[in-house]
Amino acid sequence: MLLLAYMHFCFPQLPRKFIREEINMMKECLENVRGKKPLIHNITNYVTVNDVANVLLACGASPIMSDDPDEVEEITSICGGLAINIGTLNKNTIPSMFLAGKMSNKLRHKVLLDPVGAGASRLRTDTAVKLMNEIKFNVIRGNISEVKTLALGSGSTKGVDADVADAVTEDSLDDAVRFVKEFAKKAGCIVAVTGAIDLVSDGDECYVIRNGRPEMGRITGTGCQLSALITAYIVANPDNELEATAAAVCAMGLAGEIGWKNMQPNEGNTAYRNRIIDAIYNMDGKTLEEGAKYEIR
Amino acid sequence: MLLLAYMHFCFPQLPRKFIREEINMMKECLENVRGKKPLIHNITNYVTVNDVANVLLACGASPIMSDDPDEVEEITSICGGLAINIGTLNKNTIPSMFLAGKMSNKLRHKVLLDPVGAGASRLRTDTAVKLMNEIKFNVIRGNISEVKTLALGSGSTKGVDADVADAVTEDSLDDAVRFVKEFAKKAGCIVAVTGAIDLVSDGDECYVIRNGRPEMGRITGTGCQLSALITAYIVANPDNELEATAAAVCAMGLAGEIGWKNMQPNEGNTAYRNRIIDAIYNMDGKTLEEGAKYEIR
């Protein structure tokens, strides 16, 4: 980081992207997670919670799951960051999301929102919007339909998967980049929209990431896992949230590519799920740096 | 389907079974799931929920899990069908089962009941019986002990597994077929009783299915997965509920056979769990049609 500051000082005309590549930003982000082993508090859904815990352990972080209002403030206080995932929100866990989020803000911890299924019910949309209004998030990560719902403050999606009509493709890319930048600026945080092409923006710049494989959509929980991974990355790289978020998104997509390459005969989506988390477990900084496919717009 | 109607019209004396085989009914059922990608709402237990989500994705459907009373009516409205599984029922999820079930009935969606552990506690028995009374189910799937409990309106089972005394064997098969037919008639829906031999009846006919392996009993959740799979099959084959249910039961059993064949040295029940779901992922219509072992009584 000192080097980045120094280079930025000496060569202000040098594009940030160039500097980032020179100093192996992605590699550094990954290695900081392994070195610092951040403890991440997850208020999350019971569908993919085991995979979320294992992906955090795989990347070098530690998970703690806790969602009762009577303890979430204390639990989040001993953690480095908080990931709020509304995948199976209910009467008992919604108040916990607000309590833990506000305590995290007070302690200046990193907080991420994964608005699973926003748009699919008023409860989900309203909870996500209210969370955005009352809590300062560092990162919001969702699919394009969920994020559009947040941007509009309302909406309708077809379940927990992105609506085909909304999909970010090469054709719709310019519009999508503009939308994500604008929403990031409005929301005052980093926004990560993931799908066939992933977009990560802080309002000024936008990473356009082309890692991953379509078969990842046939596994439950790759999105939830990525949200937890991003949280670990921003906690371990507190001064480079944008790069850290992009690095986590690249890492997950690259793990999807590596996991697919490792598939054996007769394996299907559960083997693939395991192979992706195992690829995160075995990934080193050099592999991430070399395998990350992104451009900055 | 038109062909079936036509043949049935031309040759009323031809057994339905024969016609079904001629037109590759099982193959068609599977392919309809892959083609229509039905979205299935699951109110289910937290033990096997991840496997349920992955098996739905494996067969070509999409899962959504949601169990808070404040949103289940909306969530079920955007889905094609609903699977209610009482495996870890509680105060918050029981009302959701009734709300979602009634809304599904109103919208003429397909609804399945998996009465996990009915007979093991009054709460389970009473909830399952009350659900049957207030909601019109398309399919009820359970083990023989659970289904006997429903038939009696009371009962005692030894946990969530079938009582050995109740087991459907070649010796007790005639009685079991009679029982399942009668209960299906009384309940006014398809009843699937699964175990060493699986029985699927609409009250008139009964599929006697001999796919599967005994080692499937050493994995948690094959029953829950099957219930979700059946729901996807009946949603994608709305006019052939009986055949679709039988096809899903055959598919699960056949996946158990294929998964076992794919086992590698030193693997055990968790590898087997994955290999079964992976077999569902890789199964095509021809494989199902040829591998299904059933007779109709």
Add this chain to the structure above:
Amino acid sequence: MLLLAYMHFCFPQLPRKFIREEINMMKECLENVRGKKPLIHNITNYVTVNDVANVLLACGASPIMSDDPDEVEEITSICGGLAINIGTLNKNTIPSMFLAGKMSNKLRHKVLLDPVGAGASRLRTDTAVKLMNEIKFNVIRGNISEVKTLALGSGSTKGVDADVADAVTEDSLDDAVRFVKEFAKKAGCIVAVTGAIDLVSDGDECYVIRNGRPEMGRITGTGCQLSALITAYIVANPDNELEATAAAVCAMGLAGEIGWKNMQPNEGNTAYRNRIIDAIYNMDGKTLEEGAKYEIR
């Protein structure tokens, strides 16, 4: 057991350890689980619940998960033993822990406490301490930080993993053995403290167990699985709780060693999780007897 009593009668001067080895105590404990197939009631967390169910099935036992106050007394009544794990405790499940625990005591069923994260929040610490005060446990199993919290009646830990400062190492072993013996005496039950070195004591003797691998810490849920495994072992070996607990701890550690040996190229922590449970599935009494590495102090 008769043989043990007989030998103890004939050779009172013979160390119990010697006798135990002669009669293959570990082997016998494992085989009793396979033979008796105990049904275990689990009130547990939703993070690792699926692995807990599968490890119980792997060892030859049967799991049932149930945590609503309206049914836990009935459910626990039909089971052989109860494992209470506070990993994701909440308002609805805490009363269930007390109801089920008290009913188990009344029926003289075996009961185990896994105080996950005790020390990380007042809710966890207070609940664990209150459970200890109101319910007679046969075994308490936790990491050293959690158990120290229980011994003090208060404390602070760093999440759900043991604090490094507390770790049981060869250097701190004497102190740790003394602590565990004293706490077991005070608590009036068997105490199992697991980590790099595992300690199992009834207050008089202490098994010092050196099975396992450090990589087990990179998987979520090996502790929860072990707690369930111990419960199955003590239910199936009711008159030898100390030996049964030690046997289960050795079995889990040995499964960690076997699972690691079975790892294939590019596998990581999720493959390792599966390979450990699969090793429990394939383990026979002879393997356990020969692979168990322990001394008694």
